[in-house]
Amino acid sequence: MTSTLGRNSRLPTKQDSTDPEQFRILLGTAARVPAVTMALIVTIVVTTLVAAGSDLTGVYAATAGAWLGLHQVTLTIDDTALGVLPLLPTAVLVWLSARSCASAADAMVVHSGYALDGRDAARITAATLAGPLAVTVTALVVLQDASSVLPVSTPDPARSLAWVTGLYLLSSLLGVGSRMWRPLCDRYGVPEWLVDSVRPATRAVLGMFAMGGLLTVVGMLWSWQTVGDLLARGENWIGVLGLLIVSILYLPNVMIGAAAILAGSTVEFGEVRLSLFEATGGDLPALPVLAAIPPGPAPSFWPVALAVPATVGALLGRYVAKRNLEAQARGEYVSGSDGALTVLAAAAEAGLVTALATWAAGGRLGFFGVVGANWWLAGVLVFAWSGLLGLITAQLLLWREGKLAAAEAEAACAPEDASAEPDDSEDSDEDEATGDLGAPKAIEAPPAADTEPDTEPDTDTGAGDPDDTEVVDAEVVEDDEEPEPKPDEKDTGESGIVDVEIDDGDLPKGPRNTSD
Numbered sequence: 153m154t155s156t157l158g159r160n161s162r163l164p165t166k167q168d169s170t171d172p173e174q175f176r177i178l179l180g181t182a183a184r185v186p187a188v189t190m191a192l193i194v195t196i197v198v199t200t201l202v203a204a205g206s207d208l209t210g211v212y213a214a215t216a217g218a219w220l221g222l223h224q225v226t227l228t229i230d231d232t233a234l235g236v237l238p239l240l241p242t243a244v245l246v247w248l249s250a251r252s253c254a255s256a257a258d259a260m261v262v263h264s265g266y267a268l269d270g271r272d273a274a275r276i277t278a279a280t281l282a283g284p285l286a287v288t289v290t291a292l293v294v295l296q297d298a299s300s301v302l303p304v305s306t307p308d309p310a311r312s313l314a315w316v317t318g319l320y321l322l323s324s325l326l327g328v329g330s331r332m333w334r335p336l337c338d339r340y341g342v343p344e345w346l347v348d349s350v351r352p353a354t355r356a357v358l359g360m361f362a363m364g365g366l367l368t369v370v371g372m373l374w375s376w377q378t379v380g381d382l383l384a385r386g387e388n389w390i391g392v393l394g395l396l397i398v399s400i401l402y403l404p405n406v407m408i409g410a411a412a413i414l415a416g417s418t419v420e421f422g423e424v425r426l427s428l429f430e431a432t433g434g435d436l437p438a439l440p441v442l443a444a445i446p447p448g449p450a451p452s453f454w455p456v457a458l459a460v461p462a463t464v465g466a467l468l469g470r471y472v473a474k475r476n477l478e479a480q481a482r483g484e485y486v487s488g489s490d491g492a493l494t495v496l497a498a499a500a501e502a503g504l505v506t507a508l509a510t511w512a513a514g515g516r517l518g519f520f521g522v523v524g525a526n527w528w529l530a531g532v533l534v535f536a537w538s539g540l541l542g543l544i545t546a547q548l549l550l551w552r553e554g555k556l557a558a559a560e561a562e563a564a565c566a567p568e569d570a571s572a573e574p575d576d577s578e579d580s581d582e583d584e585a586t587g588d589l590g591a592p593k594a595i596e597a598p599p600a601a602d603t604e605p606d607t608e609p610d611t612d613t614g615a616g617d618p619d620d621t622e623v624v625d626a627e628v629v630e631d632d633e634e635p636e637p638k639p640d641e642k643d644t645g646e647s648g649i650v651d652v653e654i655d656d657g658d659l660p661k662g663p664r665n666t667s668d
Contacts, residue, residue: 170275173263178275181256182283185249190287193218203390213298216291223288223319224512225312228305235515236523238401239408246323253280253327261331268332277324281317288316345493348475352468352494353501356538359464360506364411367457368403371410371444378443385438399441405524406441408513411506412525414460415533421445422520428454437520461534465541468502469495472542473549491546499539507531 170178197214201207221227224242226235256276257268264272296306337347372379386392409419418427423434424445431448472494479486507527514524 174260174275177256177259177263178279181252181276182279185245185252186283186287188248189222189245190215190219193222210298210302212294213302213304216294216298217304219287219291220295220307220312223284223312223316225307225315226515227307230303231305232518233516234518236405236513236517237515238398239404239513240401242319243404246319246326249280249320249323250327250330253277253324254330257328257331267335268328273328273332276328277321280324280327281320284316284320285313288312343493345490346497348472349494349497349501352471352542353498353505355471356464356468356498356502356534357505357509359467360411360414360461360502360534361407361509363414363460363464364409365403365407367410367414368406368441368444371446372441375443375446379440382438382440382443395438395440399439402439402441405513406444408509409525410444412510412527412530414457415506415530415537416458416461417510417526417530417533419525420521421523428457435520437517461537462541465499465538466545468498468538469542469545469547470549472498473546473553476546476550477553491550492543495542495546496539499535499542502538503531503533503535506534 193215194211197211197218198208201211201214217227217229221234221237222241222245224237224239226233226237228234253276256279257272260272260276261268292306292309292312295304298304299306334347336342383392383395386395413419413427416428418425418430421434421436421442423432424436425432426445426448427450429450431446431450433447436442436445472491476486476491476494507530510525510527510530514522514527517523
């Protein structure tokens, strides 16, 4: 017989090892996005080579280069560095990977029946990185082999792996974090003002990028003739379609640069320098989307566009003040510094995201040199506009609502005080003016001299006792004479029943009935 003493009789809450169902979920997470991406890349590369009338000799090198370029790895083709890569396909790839991580997290929770913990998050993150890193290593090997016959150089392996790791870590953070960031904040006691700063920061960043996109569209419409001339360089419909596709792919880069300009930063594109205060012309690549860049000089009214980041900052402060007022209306405790801390945290997050996006949108482009906006200046300016205007707006709105609430409370208390202390002076004046014409008053009986019961026998033989007082209802009497009381009635109270005391000596004499 085996003893069970000293053993833990409790069942484990979760399995430490991976069961077949969890392995299937993790394998799908590792292979789904890379497989779909490689299939699309191969299709596009083969279609492009066939449409251009080229053979399929360099299809493997082109596929490997497209995979690395999709992950923002700088490519060097014919000794020309291509470091400014389109952000749109990269953003789509990160979004798809984040959705895959979120689906894997949901599947793990459904399978195990327990909440997602750190071990499951680590497994999903590892699976998300495993597939893309394996494809990246393969692409580097292919490019190294193709560099002997094609004018392409092998990228730096460390830089390539760092870019791929960073992008898929970001996607895992977005996907898995969307499922467990709230419980983690509650577990580790993250301040509520810091948690509340995420949404207004996101709104501020999206607002700046949206206004940058609007500025880009306005610039392209203003230079529509230049856009038409650049499209005409495509010569045929395939070339025009290619220029349109490349312009669409680079549209996020231009939008981010325009947002940096609206914040007050400077964009450099070779010899071209552009800001709200200066604009110098120069040579640009023949892309229709770059027609939005004006040739210069800068008009005097351009600094008016600084109202855009100021408005974004004011809207950030308005949103924070609204959330604080709603929390106070629900009865939650909100300190006086929570609003200011939320605004500053949201402004810092918006500035950090803007700086990272501006840095990723630029790079080195051949003989043009460094292309893009001053990323650190763009981040600092977005933080300054959002923090300053947001703080002022939030504090003004909170102060105004506090004053209105105090005025309403004072107005609500005033009628209660007036009703609690009625003014009797008018009533007394009316009584003095009208005299006795008001409603008749009851005649009160004088208080009895002695409330003790009379124990002595009543020897009075009269019909009524003159010492007894009769209480009658009040009646209006026109003359001054008092009404004579009736001899056969005596009031004993409110019931109307009269007690009559009769002495035996007063009864009439007659024959006695002896039948009893």
